[in-house]
Amino acid sequence: MKYSLLALLALGLTIGRAHAQERPVLGAPPVVLPAPTAPAPAPARPVDAAPTAPEIPVYTAPGTRPTQPAVQPQTQPPVIIEPSNSSPSGLELPGREQARKAAQQHAEQYTRFFIYSGFGLGYSSFSGISQFSGSLSPALGIRLTDRISVGPGISYAYNNYGFGNYYGGGPTTHISTNNIGVKVFGQVRVIDQFFVHAEYETTRAQLLEQDQNGNLTGRTVSRTVQTPLAGVGYRSQISNRAAADIVILYNFQDGYNSIYSNPVIRFNFLFNIGK
Secondary structure: OOOHHHHHHHHHHHHHHHHHHOOOOOOOOOOOOOOOOOOOOOOOOOOOOOOOOOOOOOOOOOOOOOOOOOOOOOOOOOOOOOOOOOOOOOOOOOHHHHHHHHHHHHHHHHOOOEEOOOOEEEEEEEOEEEEEEEEEEOOOEEOOOOOOEEEEEEEEEEEEEEEOOOOOOOOOOOEEEEEEEEEEEEEEEEOOOEEEEEEEEEEEEEEEEEEOOOOOEEEEEEEEEEEEEEEEEEEEEEOOEEEEEEEEEEEOOOOOOOOOOOOOEEEEEEEEEOO
């Protein structure tokens, strides 16, 4: 009985001491618990600049070559159409640009005025007399239409006569003459680059003198000669403003008083001027 009471007393003291430790003690410093630490952040995953779609495997039969992926067409930047004097809306109908260029070329090719210069060469022989002639004939052309042109000009002709059998087979004698004149010409373009050419020329010429029987005296005399010429020609366009012609003319005043021998072949050059 005595030992039982002692055991109970000891148990009560133990319980009371435990409760006393759990009570707060006045004036004692507060107990500070450490703050919970946040877990370290996981490293950032690199992000691709241009994510690509996952590749889908394609079955390829044995013995065949794999097909290449189709190449996507590249997009072109938009075309900005600006308005112009000929197209206020900025839109070009089909063929309008070609028509405008053709009109500009036509305007440059068929200006109102042009310079028409040429030179000619000729050779003939009759009654034992040979004649070599060369001529230079610059002119100013005026287009009345795209097909019809007229204009004034000047001319210079040089002739060299050779006398051989005419004087009984003696030594050949040569006589040279110079001729200066004025003229007017006209052209009509017939088809494509073919045209008809005609001109009338008045020339102060040096001619071979003849006696009353019509025989040559071996001297020259100055006279005024009227020369009508007509023929055909072909034009080769060099550029919009330049062309070259070859013209074959017939002299309707051929004879001893003629300054050009038939046929008269000329090579002319045309240069457009102005607008």
